[in-house]
Amino acid sequence: MPTSTTAAVARAGADDFTWEPLVLDDPGPGEALIRLIATGLCHTDLSVLAGNLPTPLPAVLGHEGAGIVEAVGPGTTGVRAGDRVVMSFNSCGSCTRCRTGQPTRCSTFFPRNFGAARPDGSTPVHTADGEPVGGLFFGQSSLARHAVVSVHSLVPVEVADDRELALLAPIGCGVQTGAGTVLNLLKPGPGDTLAVFGAGAVGLSAVMAAQLSGVSEVVVADRVASRLTTASELGATHTINTAIDDLGESLAYLTGGHGVTYIVETTGVPALLELAVTAISTAGTVAVIGAPAAGSRASFDINALIDGRTIRGVTEGGSDRITFIPALIDLFRQGRLPYDQFVEFYPADQLTQAVQDARSGRTIKPLIVFDDHDSEAGR
Incomplete structure (x- = not known):
C-alpha cells in the first residue's frame, strides 16, 4: 500500500524548503522503504534549492540520511525490514567500475544522484493530487519522514540506539x-x-x-x-x-x-x-x-x-561506501574522527532555522532529527 508521509520539498524559485504531505509508492525492485531517524543538511542541498545545480524541481532533497528499513521491494537483497541503515550516494551496481570497488566513477553516477528520478524517469513520490515530485535524490531523498531508497545507497549498521544512528548520518556524504x-x-x-x-x-x-x-x-x-x-x-x-x-x-x-x-x-x-x-x-x-x-x-x-x-x-571522496563507511564509523567510535564536535541537532520543525544557520556559517553540520525524543537542539 502507498505510504503517506511528510517531506521537505524544494520548489523552483523558493528560498526555503516547505514541509508538505506526500505519498510514496511501494518500493520497487532494488528499493526499500525507510523510516528516517535523521538527515544531515548539506550545502549541495542548498545549491540545488538555489537553482545552481541542474536537479529538476520540485523535488525532495537530502542525501545524508539514517533510518530503519520498513519494507523492501520485489527481489531486493542486502537489507531487510528492521535493519538500521546509513544512506549514501547511488550507483548502478553493475558497470565495470561499480563491480571493481569504484562506484563514484559509475558510468551513470550523475543522473542517478542528481536526476531525482529512477533511470526510467519515474519517481516514487507524488502529492495527494498525483503531481509528481522528484525523489531518489542521491538514491534517497531523505529530507522526509519516510523515503523510498535505492538499495545501492544503503549501508547496514549496528547501533546501540536511535541517537547513535542519528549521529552516523553525516558520514554518508560530508x-x-x-x-x-x-x-x-x-x-x-x-x-x-x-x-x-x-x-x-x-x-x-x-x-x-x-x-x-x-x-x-x-x-x-x-x-x-x-x-x-x-x-x-x-x-x-x-x-x-x-x-x-x-x-x-x-x-x-x-x-x-x-x-x-x-x-x-x-x-x-x-x-x-x-x-x-x-x-x-x-x-x-x-x-x-x-x-x-x-x-x-x-x-x-x-x-x-x-x-x-x-x-x-x-x-x-573516491569511496567504496560499502567498505569505507564502516571504517569511518569505527574511527568515530574510537574517538579518532570526532566529527560530532561540529554537528548540531535541529527538530524537523526548525528546518528553516537550520538552513539559515548553515548559510550564515553559524552551524557547520545541521542534523535534522525526526524523533521527538531526539529533538533537543545542541552540540
Whole structure:
C-alpha cells in the first residue's frame, strides 16, 4: 500500500524548503522503504534549492540520511525490514567500475544522484493530487519522514540506539567526502603539507583525516572565525582568516615560498581554485570538491601543470561506501574522527532555522532529527 508521509520539498524559485504531505509508492525492485531517524543538511542541498545545480524541481532533497528499513521491494537483497541503515550516494551496481570497488566513477553516477528520478524517469513520490515530485535524490531523498531508497545507497549498521544512528548520518556524504579525499585519493605522508580551503563539514573531515595520515602541517582557510577555532581543535596547525589576511601571501609565507603539497578546495569559488593552482608545490595536487553554479569557469596558466602539478576532481571522496563507511564509523567510535564536535541537532520543525544557520556559517553540520525524543537542539 502507498505510504503517506511528510517531506521537505524544494520548489523552483523558493528560498526555503516547505514541509508538505506526500505519498510514496511501494518500493520497487532494488528499493526499500525507510523510516528516517535523521538527515544531515548539506550545502549541495542548498545549491540545488538555489537553482545552481541542474536537479529538476520540485523535488525532495537530502542525501545524508539514517533510518530503519520498513519494507523492501520485489527481489531486493542486502537489507531487510528492521535493519538500521546509513544512506549514501547511488550507483548502478553493475558497470565495470561499480563491480571493481569504484562506484563514484559509475558510468551513470550523475543522473542517478542528481536526476531525482529512477533511470526510467519515474519517481516514487507524488502529492495527494498525483503531481509528481522528484525523489531518489542521491538514491534517497531523505529530507522526509519516510523515503523510498535505492538499495545501492544503503549501508547496514549496528547501533546501540536511535541517537547513535542519528549521529552516523553525516558520514554518508560530508564526512565521507572530506576524509576520503585525503585517505583514498591524496594519501599524504610524513613531510607533506596540506591546506584546506573552507572549514565546513567536508573541509574539517579532511583535517581530521590528515591527522590520521601523519602530515607535518595542516593549514585551514575560512572567513568565519568560529570555524577556524574548530579547525584548530580538530588538528589544524595553522589557520588563515581570509576576511583579514591575504590567502596567497599567507600560504607563501607558511611554506617559505615552496608551496603546499596538497590543497583540498571545498568552497566552489572559482577564484580560490585559480589561486590553489599557484599555491601548490611542484608535483602537488589540488583536489576539487566544491561545486559552484553550473557552467562556472576557472582559468590558470597551463604551463604551471607541466612540472607535474595536478588538478583532480573528487566525488564522495573516491569511496567504496560499502567498505569505507564502516571504517569511518569505527574511527568515530574510537574517538579518532570526532566529527560530532561540529554537528548540531535541529527538530524537523526548525528546518528553516537550520538552513539559515548553515548559510550564515553559524552551524557547520545541521542534523535534522525526526524523533521527538531526539529533538533537543545542541552540540
